[in-house]
Amino acid sequence: xxxxxxxxxxxxxxxxxxxxxxxxxxxxxxxxxxxxxxxxxxxxxxxxxxxxxxxxxxxxxxxxxxxxxxxxxxxxxxxxxxxxxxxxxxxxxxxxxxxxxxxxxxxxxxxxxxxxxxxxxxxxxxxxxxxxxxxxxxxxxxxxxxxxxxxxxxxxxxxxxxxxxxxxxxxxxxxxxxxxxxxxxxxxx
Amino acid sequence: xxxxxxxxxxxxxxxxxxxxxxxxxxxxxxxxxxxxxxxxxxxxxxxxxxxxxxxxxxxxxxxxxxxxxxxxxxxxxxxxxxxxxxxxxxxxxxxxxxxxxxxxxxxxxxxxxxxxxxxxxxxxxxxxxxxxxxxxxxxxxxxxxxxxxxxxxxxxxxxxxxxxxxxxxxxxxxxxxxxxxxxxxxxxxxxxxxxxxx
Numbered sequence: 455x456x457x458x459x460x461x462x463x464x465x466x467x468x469x470x471x472x473x474x475x476x477x478x479x480x481x482x483x484x485x486x487x488x489x490x491x492x493x494x495x496x497x498x499x500x501x502x503x504x505x506x507x508x509x510x511x512x513x514x515x516x517x518x519x520x521x522x523x524x525x526x527x528x529x530x531x532x533x534x535x536x537x538x539x540x541x542x543x544x545x546x547x548x549x550x551x552x553x554x555x556x557x558x559x560x561x562x563x564x565x566x567x568x569x570x571x572x573x574x575x576x577x578x579x580x581x582x583x584x585x586x587x588x589x590x591x592x593x594x595x596x597x598x599x600x601x602x603x604x605x606x607x608x609x610x611x612x613x614x615x616x617x618x619x620x621x622x623x624x625x626x627x628x629x630x631x632x633x634x635x636x637x638x639x640x641x642x643x
Numbered sequence: 644x645x646x647x648x649x650x651x652x653x654x655x656x657x658x659x660x661x662x663x664x665x666x667x668x669x670x671x672x673x674x675x676x677x678x679x680x681x682x683x684x685x686x687x688x689x690x691x692x693x694x695x696x697x698x699x700x701x702x703x704x705x706x707x708x709x710x711x712x713x714x715x716x717x718x719x720x721x722x723x724x725x726x727x728x729x730x731x732x733x734x735x736x737x738x739x740x741x742x743x744x745x746x747x748x749x750x751x752x753x754x755x756x757x758x759x760x761x762x763x764x765x766x767x768x769x770x771x772x773x774x775x776x777x778x779x780x781x782x783x784x785x786x787x788x789x790x791x792x793x794x795x796x797x798x799x800x801x802x803x804x805x806x807x808x809x810x811x812x813x814x815x816x817x818x819x820x821x822x823x824x825x826x827x828x829x830x831x832x833x834x835x836x837x838x839x840x841x
Contacts, residue, residue, distance in 0.1 A: 455800070459813070467777055475706065476705065476706045477705045477706070478705060478825065478826060479705050479706055479707070480703065480704070480705050480826075480829045481820070482707075482708060483706065483707050484787070485818060485825055486825055489825060492743075494725075495823070504780045504784065505776040505777060505780055506776075507780075507783060508776055508777075508779035508780040508782070508783045508784075509763070509775070509776055509779070510756075511670070511779075511783045511786065512668065512779050512783065513668075513671060513755065513756045513760075513787070514664065514665050514666060514667050514705050514751075514752045514755065514756075515664060515665075515667055515671070515749070515751075515752025515753060515755070515756055515760060516667070516670060516708065516748075516749075516752070517669075517670045518707045519707055519709060519749065519752070519753065519756075520752070520753075520756045520760075523716065523753055523757050523760065524756070524758050524760045526762055527760060527764070528760075528764060531761075532757070535757055539737065539749075540754065542706075542707060543706070543707065543710075543749075545706075546704065546705055546706025546707065546710060547706065547710055547713050547741070547745065549704060549705070549706070550700060550701065550704040550706060550710050550713065550714060551714075551717055551737070551738070551741060552716055553700060553704055554697075554700060554714055554718075554737075555734060555737070562714065565837060566839055568836040568839055569662035569833045569836045569837050570699060570702075570703050570836070571807070571816055571836045571841065572810070572832040572833050572835045572836020572837065572841055573703065573829050573832045573833050574702075574794065574832075574836070575795070575807045575808075575810040575811045575814070575832055575836075575841060576810060576811070576814045576828050576831070576832030577794070577828050577832075578790075578791045578794040578795050578811045578814075579791065579810070579811045579812070579813070579815040579816075579817075579818060579828075580814060580815075580818050580825060581787050581790050581791040581794075581813030582787065582788055582790075582791030582811070582815045582819075583790070583814070583815045583816075583817075583818030583819040584787055584818070585784050585785070585786075585787030585788040586781070586788070586815070586819045587819060588784040589784055591780065592780075592781060592784075595777050595780060595781065596773070596774075596777050597777060597781070599777060601781075602780070602781035603709070603781070605781040605782055605785070606781040606782070606784055606785035606788075607785070607790065608785075609781070609782050609785035609786060610785040610789050610792075611719050611795075613785070613786060613787070613789040613795070614789035614792045614793055620668060620669040620673060620786075621668055621669075622666060623667070623782070624782065626827040627782055628778070628779055628782050631778040631779065631781060631782055632774050632775055632778030632779065633774070633778070634778065635773075635774040635777045635778035636770055636771065636774030636778070639770045639773055639774055639777075640770060641787070
């Protein structure tokens with residue numbers, strides 16, 4: 455767990471790493487990002503990833519784009535942020551435009567629909583598994599494991615069962631959780 | 644579908660996407676319902692099938708989900724190509740549309756994220772910054788579980804969709820507990836789908 459972290463060698467490393475990461479990201483990049491950045495490249499600990507992801511998802515804009523900006527910017531400032539962003543977007547956008555140009559008529563065909571259905575089922579699993587992995591970091595959270603589980607359960611029920619809009623959930627539960635964390639940090643820093 | 648788009652229309656599109664960029668809390672895909680209202684119903688720059696194809700392709704292709712916005716811009720550009728004098732090379736207008744859309748959806752949120760997180764980086768020991776990051780972690784973790792759940796629960800046709808649920812459950816366990824390559828799992832899902840087994 456506490457083995458030394460690595461760091462990107464430079465902006466080119468950031469660009470290439472995020473390009474490779476993005477090109478593996480069928481049905482969303484998050485699961486791949488966790489795998490690559492935490493488990494393979496070890497630029498982040500699981501806890502750092504969970505916290506960075508929390509910020510990336512809470513700020514407006516595409517989550518993985520925000521994550522790339524944060525990680526790139528942390529090591530190499532604006533140039534690093536732009537390198538990571540370019541890596542994340544250039545090759546995938548070029549690829550998807552070529553696909554749109556060449557196979558645009560195919561998305562309504564039965565076979566394509568079936569393939570997308572199968573990949574979608576796996577992609578849902580990838581997202582959930584990433585959430586389960588991030589739950590392991592609750593033990594190190596200053597809020598405490600039990601309270602983290604409580605907030606996670608409340609959020610899950612609010613979003614998945616009651617279908618309350620995300621903005622409301624973030625505002626109410628997010629604020630409560632941050633204030634509680636803040637008071638605990640203040641009591642025993 | 645052919646459109647006659649003026650410079651002011653492109654500015655309107657850009658302005659709308661820039662606004663959406665700042666409202667896209669929880670990811671780019673959360674703006675899809677509003678973009679549908681704007682592009683299909685209000686402006687009528689895209690047809691319903693064109694909009695749905697952009698969403699499907701943006702989700703299925705490798706890369707961030709925000710690419711669906713690039714595809715929407717691409718399609719608006721194609722629809723406007725004939726009137727703009729690019730009937731023989733519509734991809735030029737497609738590229739223009741994709742560029743405008745991608746730029747507009749990214750610049751506001753990226754600027755905000757960069758400025759905010761650089762500030763937070765310099766004040767990372769500040770209790771407010773720590774409370775923000777740590778306090779939100781359990782919330783967004785649960786959001787991931789909820790997202791996976793919602794995708795799966797959208798398939799409610801039980802006897803028929805049981806295989807789909809099983810594939811999601813098995814891939815959840817495998818990714819959580821093993822180091823099996825994600826592309827292997829996605830390929831298996833694609834093959835099972837193609838064979839019509841799930």
